[in-house]
Amino acid sequence: MKTFKDIRESKVLSKKKIKGIPVEIKDGKKGIELRVDGDLVADNFKSEKEANDTAKEVLKALGK
DSSP: OOOHHHHHSOEEEEEEEETTEEEEEEEOSSSEEEEETTEEEEEEESSHHHHHHHHHHHHHHHTO
16 A cells, blocks of 8 residues: 555656666656756756756766
């Protein structure tokens, strides 16, 4: 049975690894949010594709 906490949490749109680093894209309160390796990067994307492109740019900037 689902708890209230489970229902209240945001939905995961995609969960994958890019270059071995876990990337999670969720539907949050302000919009679509991006988490790279468990850390919140941004939460105001309008589309999943935009968040995915930003994840690739962040990993490229970090040198991974």
